[in-house]
Amino acid sequence: MHISEGVLSAPVLIGGGALTAVGTAIGLKKIDYDRIMSVAILTSAFFVASLIHVPLGPGSVHLVLNGLLGVILGWASFPAILIALLLQAIFFQFGGLVVLGVNTFNMAAPAVLCFYLLRPWLVQPKLRPLAGFAGGFLSILLSSLLMALSLALSDTGFLGTARIVVAAHLPVMIIEGFITMFTVSFLARVQPDIMQLKI
Amino acid sequence: MSRPGTTALLLTVQLVIFCLLAGPALAHKVRIFAYAEGDTIIGETAFSGGRAPKDSEIIVKDAASGKILLTTRTDDHGEFSFPIPTEARQKGLDLLIVVNVGEGHRGQWKLTADEYLDQPPTPSPSPATGPTPATSIRVGPDPAAALTAGERDGTPARPEVVAVDETMLRRMMEETLDRKLGPIKRMLAESRDQGPRIQDILGGIGYLIGLAGFLAYFKAKANKGEKK
Numbered sequence: 001m002h003i004s005e006g007v008l009s010a011p012v013l014i015g016g017g018a019l020t021a022v023g024t025a026i027g028l029k030k031i032d033y034d035r036i037m038s039v040a041i042l043t044s045a046f047f048v049a050s051l052i053h054v055p056l057g058p059g060s061v062h063l064v065l066n067g068l069l070g071v072i073l074g075w076a077s078f079p080a081i082l083i084a085l086l087l088q089a090i091f092f093q094f095g096g097l098v099v100l101g102v103n104t105f106n107m108a109a110p111a112v113l114c115f116y117l118l119r120p121w122l123v124q125p126k127l128r129p130l131a132g133f134a135g136g137f138l139s140i141l142l143s144s145l146l147m148a149l150s151l152a153l154s155d156t157g158f159l160g161t162a163r164i165v166v167a168a169h170l171p172v173m174i175i176e177g178f179i180t181m182f183t184v185s186f187l188a189r190v191q192p193d194i195m196q197l198k199i
Numbered sequence: 200m201s202r203p204g205t206t207a208l209l210l211t212v213q214l215v216i217f218c219l220l221a222g223p224a225l226a227h228k229v230r231i232f233a234y235a236e237g238d239t240i241i242g243e244t245a246f247s248g249g250r251a252p253k254d255s256e257i258i259v260k261d262a263a264s265g266k267i268l269l270t271t272r273t274d275d276h277g278e279f280s281f282p283i284p285t286e287a288r289q290k291g292l293d294l295l296i297v298v299n300v301g302e303g304h305r306g307q308w309k310l311t312a313d314e315y316l317d318q319p320p321t322p323s324p325s326p327a328t329g330p331t332p333a334t335s336i337r338v339g340p341d342p343a344a345a346l347t348a349g350e351r352d353g354t355p356a357r358p359e360v361v362a363v364d365e366t367m368l369r370r371m372m373e374e375t376l377d378r379k380l381g382p383i384k385r386m387l388a389e390s391r392d393q394g395p396r397i398q399d400i401l402g403g404i405g406y407l408i409g410l411a412g413f414l415a416y417f418k419a420k421a422n423k424g425e426k427k
Contacts, residue, residue, distance in 0.1 A: 004228065004305040006297075033418045040411030044404045051395055087406055091399040093228055 001064050001143060001169075002050070002088070002103055005096035009154040016150065017101025023078035023108055030075045038194045039076050042069050047084040050094060063172065067139030068180045070111025071118055071131065072187075072195060077111035078104065102150050110142030122195070128188055129181045136180030140173040141166065229306035231298045232388035235283065235315030236377045243385065244277045244298045244306065251277025252300045259284065262293035262309055273298070283315055291316055 152158035233242030
């Protein structure tokens with residue numbers, strides 16, 4: 001899910017950086033005092049999740065958890081993912097500093113979209129597991145498509161790249177779907193406050 | 200107020216589970232390194248953690264101009280080799296070896312000219328290769344050669360010793376050194392690039408909690424200001 005340095009062209013890098021800056025500004029505005037700790041904890045979860053790998057095909061894929069961040073944090077996913085990716089780039093050399101903007105946008109934009117799409121379902125206890133699964137699944141699918149798009153805008157055709165990237169992430173979509181489903185259901189039962197279900 | 204306490208505990212447990220699962224984590228990035236052996240350049244690629252990117256594209260560029268000199272592919276073990284491009288040898292170009300695994304994953308390794316240029320070409324059946332002619336080993340007393348060899352390394356040359364031409368000797372030593380140092384070079388490259396360590400992971404989480412505290416401090420200050 002992390003695009004390495006030196007793959008993307010300058011317009012894509014600048015575009016991604018600008019979109020991320022806007023998203024982060026909105027996200028920071030939306031974090032109020034009571035939410036700071038949940039944002040930090042979910043950021044940590046995202047930061048660590050990328051270290052869990054699923055060996056697959058010619059390479060390996062890893063958990064992302066952007067869907068989980070999305071349905072719980074909404075716009076705050078942008079600053080959360082930006083900081084987590086920054087730390088991953090510095091500590092693990094995942095991705096890189098120049099591609100930080102694009103990588104953040106690719107993972108945070110689907111998270112925010114999932115927030116708006118799935119929030120109505122999430123509030124209803126019956127639909128909550130479904131919303132959780134859809135959140136995990138959709139966010140990875142959309143992130144893969146965005147990633148393919150960024151690669152395609154830089155060189156090769158979109159469809160071929162998209163097919164490879166989406167196929168590679170299909171197992172992750174399913175795994176993340178289940179992880180998000182269980183986490184969301186669990187948090188709703190144990191810590192409804194963190195989910196902000198009553199607003 | 201027990202809420203933040205329990206939440207923190209719950210998620211800490213989750214994080215610990217993640218950390219344990221991460222165990223021997225495979226970093227999702229590509230490592231590449233290369234070294235010269237004779238007139239071939241040998242290299243290895245791996246996702247750090249061990250898995251090899253099979254049949255991935257290797258692009259060899261001139262580091263200064265970015266001109267592509269040749270392309271090749273990795274084998275099933277993620278290894279590759281190619282002869283030193285003649286253009287690179289003649290001009291003394293620094294090589295930038297790039298592995299492109301696709302899906303946006305890419306790694307690179309810089310091999311400077313002096314790392315491969317001082318290697319004379321390995322002897323081949325055709326005598327026309329390279330500037331240093333491969334001289335044969337002269338057996339038996341050869342006072343002139345023995346003297347030069349003796350002067351070089353400071354040991355008294357004895358005529359009955361097998362006298363070896365200086366360039367030949369140098370080449371043989373370099374070949375042996377290459378062979379012996381290959382694994383060490385590999386070890387160095389691997390240790391330089393280990394996967395995420397637990398310190399890094401915990402450090403990162405520490406940073407995040409610290410940032411949250413920082414933010415909380417300023418937000419709390421702002422709240423106070425509003426109330427006044």
